[in-house]
Amino acid sequence: MGNLVRFSVAMDEALLDRFDGMVARRGSAVNRSEAVRDLVRRALVEAEWEASDQEIVGTITMVFDHHATDLSDKLDSLQHAHHERIISSMHVHLDAHNCLEVIVVRGTSAEVRSIADALLGTKGVKHGKLVPTTTGRHL
Numbered sequence: 001m002g003n004l005v006r007f008s009v010a011m012d013e014a015l016l017d018r019f020d021g022m023v024a025r026r027g028s029a030v031n032r033s034e035a036v037r038d039l040v041r042r043a044l045v046e047a048e049w050e051a052s053d054q055e056i057v058g059t060i061t062m063v064f065d066h067h068a069t070d071l072s073d074k075l076d077s078l079q080h081a082h083h084e085r086i087i088s089s090m091h092v093h094l095d096a097h098n099c100l101e102v103i104v105v106r107g108t109s110a111e112v113r114s115i116a117d118a119l120l121g122t123k124g125v126k127h128g129k130l131v132p133t134t135t136g137r138h139l
């Protein structure tokens with residue numbers, strides 16, 4: 001981390017009260033400054049995510065029934081087709097039917113989105129989400 005710089009921000013009192021209430025609910029480890037830093041970092045990650053030519057990292061989480069016809073094979077084939085972009089995956093057998101898979105993908109945001117759309121759009125995937133993050137290299 002670089003030098004800490006203090007700056008003042010003018011804000012509507014009611015808005016600040018609500019913000020402080022949210023910060024308080026997050027516990028004593030978080031103070032107002034840390035909460036503002038988190039928001040700024042999140043905004044920068046989102047901006048980087050929108051600049052589709054830069055490398056980003058994302059996790060794709062999905063839940064599916066491995067008994068569904070050909071589903072496991074289809075998901076597996078998709079992942080093999082994108083083996084250069086998929087860096088890691090974890091498979092958890094949730095119960096007798098359901099599997100949870102978490103896949104880490106690195107590439108441009110367009111590539112990561114396309115892989116996530118293909119996996120999450122596969123018929124039989126019950127729930128899924130792409131969470132974009134960043135290496136922080138460009139922040």
Ligand code: NI
Binds near residue numbers: 066093094099100
């Ligand atoms: Ni399983």
